[in-house]
Amino acid sequence: MRIGIVLPEVPGYSETFFNSKIKGLQESGHYIIVFSNKKARNKFSYEVKSSYPVFEKKSFKQSGLFAVVLIKTFIKNPAITVNLIRLESKTGKSFSESLKSVYINSHILSGKLDRIHFGFTTMILKRENVAKAIGAKMSISFRGYDINVFPLKNKDCYKNLWRKVDKVHTISDYLYRKALSLGLPKEVEFQKITPAIDISSFKVKDEIGKINKKIKILTVGRLNWIKDYETSISAMKILNERGIDFTYNIIGEGAELERLTFAVYQSGLQDKVNFLGKKEHKEINEYMRESDIYLQPSMQEGFCVSVLEAQATGLQCIVSDAEGLKENVIDGVTGWVVKRRSPEKFAEKITEVINLPDHKRKETAMNARKRVETEFTIEGQKKKFNKFFTE
Amino acid sequence: MKIAVYSGNIPSTTFIENLIEGLCNSGFEILLFGKQTQNVSYSGNVKAYPTPVNNLKLVFFVIKESVKLFFKDSKLFFKFHKTVREKNKSLKSFFKNAGVLLPVLNNKPDIFHIQWAKTVEMYPELFELFDCKVALSLRGAHINYSPLLDKNLAEAYRKNFPSIDGFHAVSNAIAAEAMKYGADEKKIKVIHSSVKDELFEKYAELFRGDTKLEIISVGRFHWKKGYHYALDAMKILADKGISFNYTIVAQGVIPEEILFLLDEYRLGEKVRIIQGLKHEELIMKLQSSHLLLLPSVEEGIANVVLEAMAVGVPVITTDCGGMSEVVEDNNNGYTVSVRDPETIAAKVIQFIGTEFNAKKDLALKGKQTIEKEFTREKQIREFTDFYESILKNN
Structure with missing residues (x-):
């Protein structure tokens, strides 16, 4: 199985939680790609793909890169690209917003994934439709900040997400209960896997x-x-x-x-x-x-x-x-x-x-x-x- | 007497602007230095000498002011040039430094009054360049906690405080703190802040409200304001079945911590957050509350407590900073220890159980305290004495 894991950055050596998880999956014969928002410097035992940069200010460089990436992505994966744009428009996004979604997710679209997993719940925002567009199953991990703090500042931030998730990983029973109170449907499959230490x-x-x-x-x-x-x-x-x-x-x-x-x-x-x-x-x-x-x-x-x-x-x-x-x-x-x-x-x-x-x-x-x-x-x-x- | 007021920005914070107005009205000539952030026009004896922020404008400004100084006092000009060149290696820092110093040298105030201790390091040249007395205000965080963590700042205080000619402390508590950094006790004068006279006219009889207790706090969102402790106290009150509303008048983004506690304690409807109010509206809001609560862990002296007392609103305040120099527990208000939500809740309950006439008496005593100790007139008189003693002492 080809599994994609979306993280803010490639896990450091001390992050046992992610490293052992990835190692374990590789040992059982899965192919792992880590999608990161930052460019990775070192070599890893798994494939790493980073997203294209989003600059703070509008610039000529950004527009150029934007155009090139869109064309490249479309030529490589025409069906998936069209799928994503359609799905985004369906959720009420404008055409230009849908194109932006293609840009920020283009590194994920070509992964030929069976499964896509988001290491943090907040990582999924703006990526809600990616899994469906590429025809992969989608799962997420709950972390403390995702569930305890982020929704306080962003009411209903996960509303569009809950119905699209196939499976949920929680590190404690409490976070799962809290997610239910935030609108996670009971029907969504979940598994509790606590952190572990070596x-x-x-x-x-x-x-x-x-x-x-x-x-x-x-x-x-x-x-x-x-x-x-x-x-x-x-x-x-x-x-x-x-x-x-x-x-x-x-x-x-x-x-x-x-x-x-x-x-x-x-x-x-x-x-x-x-x-x-x-x-x-x-x-x-x-x-x-x-x-x-x-x-x-x-x-x-x-x-x-x-x-x-x-x-x-x-x-x-x-x-x-x-x-x-x-x-x-x-x-x-x-x-x-x-x-x-x-x-x-x-x-x-x-x-x-x-x-x-x-x-x-x-x-x-x-x-x-x-x-x-x-x-x-x-x-x-x-x-x-x-x-x-x-x- | 020419007094230079340096607070970094023109215009400055409300209380410094009030001070400027007061000093000007009692015959001082006021010169303002600093960056101009907004257009303001001052009347009469107040003159602003803003330093430009824009680089190109700054260069022209330095050239113009240099020429002026050269013709006025060429000796001083060379002395200035040598000092500033030695201190600043890069051209950019030279211009920045010169842009701040030149207008001061050209206008030669009798006293240069630095409003914020953190900027004390920007002007040591002044002490050498010409015979100008330097006064420094000791306020809030600059003395109470910034130098605890910032060792360089603490060092800068120890180095520069001995050459300051006079310190203005906003409270006895802060005077004691500043002495730890080498401020000479004999040079410190405690001058409390003040409220505007017209506030006393707004004094009103105790708010009766209907049934619910209205508690209010005022102040920006910052950890030192202790709102998290206030919410702990509100939770205790709610658990005891006491019916109340708690209003926080603040500015800016509500911090995660506050949002979290509101959610955690399910205080939703009992707590309201109002984003800023104009001063008049604020006074009205205060007067339609039964109690003002100041849950801070650090303050010089909080002006809102003075204002609430002046207009007849009973206060509960922590004893942080100089607050117990204003409020005496169970006499003209209530005081509690810092970081102690249990006692805040207990005081609220005590207040509820107090007879109406006794509450009225407490509010009246609060007003009398402010009328006696915290008037504009007294503050300005004390500043006059302060400046005069600085000039006389050398």
């Missing part, structure tokens, strides 16, 4: 269950509002007032650094909270191995790979009750789930975990590691993806 590359920490005298707390993730670091920083303020000795490290970069730096300053925690910036995969594992408690205070999450990694490393994981996280951590078994946006609850839970006997903490960490080893393996994920594409 457990062999996550070394467990030494002496699981023991904690440092000065407690080391860690969170990994972009500095974005949805991660709600203000809540964890406020929780640290409470711990500090209660005389608990700790350091809190935050790994990640992003737009909210100034806001969070101020929150730390205002809470009088400059000596206790550190923003470490972006770190490589290996370094993250090292930081995790040295830490005692992993926090994930997010307002919402699709699933959250970092929490899986922390569980694999043997950390005590305390996460918010964001829907995706509730599926990631089993409260009281593999970690703890507390009310989101509640610094008081986070502080209480951290105190509680610090006061547990070593063997209790060890038990939780072992449960977590075991669950990751059995339920979130790359092998399992590959199998599920094969099933997703073939059945």
